[in-house]
Amino acid sequence: MKKYELDQTREFNPLGMQNFVIHDSEFFKIINFNIAAGRIFPVHSHDLEGQVSIHVIEGTGAFLGDNDAAIPAKSGDILVSDISEPHGVRADTDLRILVTIAPPI
Amino acid sequence: MKKYELDQTREFNPLGMQNFVIHDSEFFKIINFNIAAGRIFPVHSHDLEGQVSIHVIEGTGAFLGDNDAAIPAKSGDILVSDISEPHGVRADTDLRILVTIAPPI
Numbered sequence: 483m484k485k486y487e488l489d490q491t492r493e494f495n496p497l498g499m500q501n502f503v504i505h506d507s508e509f510f511k512i513i514n515f516n517i518a519a520g521r522i523f524p525v526h527s528h529d530l531e532g533q534v535s536i537h538v539i540e541g542t543g544a545f546l547g548d549n550d551a552a553i554p555a556k557s558g559d560i561l562v563s564d565i566s567e568p569h570g571v572r573a574d575t576d577l578r579i580l581v582t583i584a585p586p587i
Numbered sequence: 588m589k590k591y592e593l594d595q596t597r598e599f600n601p602l603g604m605q606n607f608v609i610h611d612s613e614f615f616k617i618i619n620f621n622i623a624a625g626r627i628f629p630v631h632s633h634d635l636e637g638q639v640s641i642h643v644i645e646g647t648g649a650f651l652g653d654n655d656a657a658i659p660a661k662s663g664d665i666l667v668s669d670i671s672e673p674h675g676v677r678a679d680t681d682l683r684i685l686v687t688i689a690p691p692i
Contacts, residue, residue, distance in 0.1 A: 483668035485650065485658055505667050509638040510615065510689040512665070533614040535687065539644075539663070545590065553590055558644070560617070562610050563588035582640065584615040584689040 486512075488539065494518045494576050504580075511586035514539075517573035522546070525570035532565040534583045541577035546570035591617075593644065599623045599681050609685075616691035619644075622678035627651070630675035637670040639688045646682035651675035 484505070491502040496518045505512040517523055525546050536545065537560045544552040545561040548568040553561070555571065563569040565587065571579060589610075596607040601623045610617040622628055630651050641650065642665045649657040650666040653673045658666070660676065668674040670692065676684060 483650070483652055483658075483666055483672055483674060485660075486665045486667070488663040488665065504665065505640070507638055507667075509636075510640070510687070512640060512667075531614075533612055535610070535615070535617060537642075537685070545588070547588055553588075555590075558593035560591045560593065560609065561588055562591070562612075562617075567588055569588060580642070582615070582687050582689075584687075 488514060488580070492516065492578065499523060506586060510582050510584040513581045515579050515581060517571060517577045519573055519575050521573050523571040525568045527568045528565050528587060530565045530587055532583065532585050532587065534563055534565055534569065534581060536561045536569070536571065537580045539578045539580050541573060541575040543574045543577045544572040546572055593619060597621065597683065604628060611691060615687050615689040618686045620684050620686060622676060622682045624678055624680050626678050628676040630673045632673045633670050633692060635670045635692055637688065637690050637692065639668055639670055639674065639686060641666045641674070641676060642685045644683045644685050646678060646680040648679045648682045649677040651677055
Protein backbone atom coordinates (compact mmCIF):
# COMPACT_ATOMS: atom_id res chain seq x y z
CA MET A 483 0.00 0.00 0.00
CA LYS A 484 1.11 3.53 -0.66
CA LYS A 485 -0.03 6.88 0.70
CA TYR A 486 -0.28 10.07 -1.35
CA GLU A 487 -0.90 13.58 0.00
CA LEU A 488 -2.88 15.97 -2.15
CA ASP A 489 -1.69 18.94 -0.11
CA GLN A 490 1.74 18.28 -1.68
CA THR A 491 0.47 19.06 -5.18
CA ARG A 492 -1.49 22.25 -4.56
CA GLU A 493 0.14 24.33 -7.28
CA PHE A 494 -1.61 26.62 -9.71
CA ASN A 495 -0.30 28.23 -12.86
CA PRO A 496 -2.32 31.33 -13.81
CA LEU A 497 -1.55 30.60 -17.46
CA GLY A 498 -3.16 27.20 -17.52
CA MET A 499 -3.32 23.87 -15.84
CA GLN A 500 -1.00 21.92 -13.60
CA ASN A 501 -1.26 18.18 -13.53
CA PHE A 502 0.24 15.60 -11.22
CA VAL A 503 -0.03 11.87 -11.80
CA ILE A 504 -0.77 10.55 -8.32
CA HIS A 505 -0.98 6.86 -9.13
CA ASP A 506 -0.77 4.73 -12.25
CA SER A 507 -1.32 0.99 -12.33
CA GLU A 508 -2.92 -1.60 -14.55
CA PHE A 509 -6.22 -1.00 -12.70
CA PHE A 510 -6.62 2.78 -12.66
CA LYS A 511 -4.81 6.04 -13.12
CA ILE A 512 -5.32 8.88 -10.63
CA ILE A 513 -4.39 12.43 -11.66
CA ASN A 514 -4.71 15.73 -9.82
CA PHE A 515 -5.36 18.67 -12.12
CA ASN A 516 -5.19 22.20 -10.71
CA ILE A 517 -6.94 24.69 -12.97
CA ALA A 518 -6.44 28.39 -12.39
CA ALA A 519 -9.52 30.62 -12.09
CA GLY A 520 -10.89 31.54 -15.49
CA ARG A 521 -9.26 28.61 -17.27
CA ILE A 522 -10.83 25.60 -18.92
CA PHE A 523 -9.94 21.95 -19.20
CA PRO A 524 -11.20 21.64 -22.77
CA VAL A 525 -13.97 19.22 -23.66
CA HIS A 526 -12.47 16.05 -25.08
CA SER A 527 -13.13 12.34 -25.45
CA HIS A 528 -11.29 9.18 -26.43
CA ASP A 529 -12.73 6.32 -28.44
CA LEU A 530 -11.98 3.81 -25.68
CA GLU A 531 -13.88 1.61 -23.27
CA GLY A 532 -13.86 2.81 -19.69
CA GLN A 533 -15.03 5.54 -17.39
CA VAL A 534 -13.57 8.56 -15.67
CA SER A 535 -14.59 10.09 -12.35
CA ILE A 536 -13.89 13.80 -11.87
CA HIS A 537 -13.97 14.75 -8.20
CA VAL A 538 -13.82 18.45 -7.33
CA ILE A 539 -11.70 18.74 -4.19
CA GLU A 540 -11.49 22.55 -4.07
CA GLY A 541 -13.16 25.51 -5.73
CA THR A 542 -16.16 26.08 -7.95
CA GLY A 543 -16.82 25.92 -11.67
CA ALA A 544 -18.64 23.64 -14.04
CA PHE A 545 -18.47 20.22 -15.62
CA LEU A 546 -18.60 20.68 -19.36
CA GLY A 547 -20.08 18.43 -22.02
CA ASP A 548 -21.25 18.30 -25.57
CA ASN A 549 -23.35 21.12 -27.05
CA ASP A 550 -22.14 23.70 -24.53
CA ALA A 551 -23.53 21.73 -21.59
CA ALA A 552 -22.34 23.18 -18.27
CA ILE A 553 -23.26 21.52 -14.97
CA PRO A 554 -22.41 23.53 -11.83
CA ALA A 555 -19.50 21.97 -9.94
CA LYS A 556 -18.34 22.64 -6.39
CA SER A 557 -16.07 20.94 -3.89
CA GLY A 558 -17.48 17.49 -3.15
CA ASP A 559 -19.14 17.07 -6.52
CA ILE A 560 -18.22 14.12 -8.71
CA LEU A 561 -18.91 13.67 -12.40
CA VAL A 562 -18.71 10.19 -13.86
CA SER A 563 -18.43 10.03 -17.63
CA ASP A 564 -17.65 7.39 -20.19
CA ILE A 565 -14.18 8.06 -21.59
CA SER A 566 -15.82 8.14 -25.02
CA GLU A 567 -18.28 10.86 -24.00
CA PRO A 568 -17.15 14.49 -24.34
CA HIS A 569 -16.22 15.95 -20.93
CA GLY A 570 -14.33 18.96 -19.64
CA VAL A 571 -14.13 21.35 -16.69
CA ARG A 572 -14.36 25.11 -16.26
CA ALA A 573 -12.69 26.80 -13.28
CA ASP A 574 -14.53 29.85 -11.93
CA THR A 575 -12.23 29.98 -8.91
CA ASP A 576 -8.91 28.19 -8.63
CA LEU A 577 -10.18 24.63 -8.95
CA ARG A 578 -8.65 21.30 -8.02
CA ILE A 579 -9.95 18.02 -9.39
CA LEU A 580 -8.98 14.43 -8.76
CA VAL A 581 -9.51 12.32 -11.86
CA THR A 582 -9.65 8.53 -11.74
CA ILE A 583 -9.56 6.65 -15.04
CA ALA A 584 -10.40 2.94 -15.25
CA PRO A 585 -9.01 1.15 -17.01
CA PRO A 586 -6.06 3.54 -17.26
CA ILE A 587 -5.33 5.25 -20.57
CA MET B 588 -22.44 11.56 -17.70
CA LYS B 589 -23.85 11.81 -14.23
CA LYS B 590 -23.14 14.12 -11.32
CA TYR B 591 -23.05 13.07 -7.68
CA GLU B 592 -22.87 15.38 -4.65
CA LEU B 593 -20.98 14.18 -1.61
CA ASP B 594 -22.60 16.83 0.56
CA GLN B 595 -25.82 14.82 0.14
CA THR B 596 -24.39 11.81 1.96
CA ARG B 597 -22.79 13.48 4.98
CA GLU B 598 -24.42 11.29 7.63
CA PHE B 599 -22.72 9.78 10.63
CA ASN B 600 -23.95 7.07 12.96
CA PRO B 601 -22.19 7.21 16.34
CA LEU B 602 -22.61 3.44 16.64
CA GLY B 603 -20.70 2.59 13.51
CA MET B 604 -20.31 3.31 9.86
CA GLN B 605 -22.59 4.70 7.18
CA ASN B 606 -21.97 3.75 3.59
CA PHE B 607 -23.38 5.11 0.38
CA VAL B 608 -22.72 3.56 -3.00
CA ILE B 609 -22.10 6.58 -5.20
CA HIS B 610 -21.48 4.81 -8.49
CA ASP B 611 -21.25 1.23 -9.65
CA SER B 612 -20.34 0.18 -13.17
CA GLU B 613 -18.35 -2.51 -14.88
CA PHE B 614 -15.27 -0.28 -14.60
CA PHE B 615 -15.24 0.86 -10.98
CA LYS B 616 -17.31 1.15 -7.86
CA ILE B 617 -17.27 4.35 -5.80
CA ILE B 618 -18.46 4.26 -2.19
CA ASN B 619 -18.59 6.97 0.47
CA PHE B 620 -18.06 5.63 3.99
CA ASN B 621 -18.66 7.95 6.94
CA ILE B 622 -17.01 6.63 10.10
CA ALA B 623 -17.90 8.17 13.44
CA ALA B 624 -15.08 9.36 15.72
CA GLY B 625 -13.56 6.49 17.64
CA ARG B 626 -14.78 3.83 15.23
CA ILE B 627 -12.80 1.58 12.95
CA PHE B 628 -13.31 0.21 9.45
CA PRO B 629 -11.78 -3.17 10.25
CA VAL B 630 -8.72 -4.40 8.39
CA HIS B 631 -9.81 -6.79 5.67
CA SER B 632 -8.76 -8.10 2.26
CA HIS B 633 -10.20 -10.10 -0.60
CA ASP B 634 -8.36 -12.66 -2.68
CA LEU B 635 -9.06 -10.78 -5.90
CA GLU B 636 -7.13 -8.90 -8.56
CA GLY B 637 -7.53 -5.15 -8.43
CA GLN B 638 -6.80 -2.07 -6.38
CA VAL B 639 -8.68 0.25 -4.09
CA SER B 640 -8.05 3.94 -3.49
CA ILE B 641 -9.15 5.35 -0.12
CA HIS B 642 -9.41 9.14 -0.25
CA VAL B 643 -9.99 10.99 3.02
CA ILE B 644 -12.36 13.86 2.27
CA GLU B 645 -12.93 15.01 5.87
CA GLY B 646 -11.45 14.40 9.28
CA THR B 647 -8.37 12.73 10.67
CA GLY B 648 -7.43 9.19 11.62
CA ALA B 649 -5.21 6.46 10.24
CA PHE B 650 -4.94 3.99 7.41
CA LEU B 651 -4.57 0.55 8.92
CA GLY B 652 -2.71 -2.45 7.61
CA ASP B 653 -1.27 -5.79 8.58
CA ASN B 654 0.66 -6.23 11.84
CA ASP B 655 -0.99 -3.22 13.52
CA ALA B 656 0.39 -0.82 10.91
CA ALA B 657 -1.20 2.64 11.26
CA ILE B 658 -0.36 5.43 8.80
CA PRO B 659 -1.63 8.91 9.78
CA ALA B 660 -4.50 10.02 7.53
CA LYS B 661 -5.97 13.48 7.08
CA SER B 662 -8.26 15.17 4.59
CA GLY B 663 -6.57 15.07 1.19
CA ASP B 664 -4.63 11.88 1.86
CA ILE B 665 -5.11 8.89 -0.40
CA LEU B 666 -4.11 5.32 0.26
CA VAL B 667 -3.86 2.93 -2.68
CA SER B 668 -3.85 -0.75 -1.78
CA ASP B 669 -4.18 -4.00 -3.63
CA ILE B 670 -7.58 -5.49 -2.85
CA SER B 671 -5.71 -8.59 -1.68
CA GLU B 672 -3.60 -6.62 0.80
CA PRO B 673 -5.06 -6.05 4.28
CA HIS B 674 -6.37 -2.49 4.66
CA GLY B 675 -8.63 -0.60 7.03
CA VAL B 676 -9.28 2.86 8.46
CA ARG B 677 -9.43 4.33 11.96
CA ALA B 678 -11.48 7.49 12.62
CA ASP B 679 -10.05 9.78 15.28
CA THR B 680 -12.56 12.50 14.40
CA ASP B 681 -15.71 11.94 12.35
CA LEU B 682 -14.08 10.78 9.13
CA ARG B 683 -15.35 10.60 5.58
CA ILE B 684 -13.64 8.53 2.91
CA LEU B 685 -14.30 8.03 -0.76
CA VAL B 686 -13.35 4.55 -1.86
CA THR B 687 -12.84 3.62 -5.52
CA ILE B 688 -12.51 -0.06 -6.38
CA ALA B 689 -11.30 -1.20 -9.80
CA PRO B 690 -12.39 -3.51 -11.12
CA PRO B 691 -15.53 -3.38 -8.97
CA ILE B 692 -16.17 -6.16 -6.45
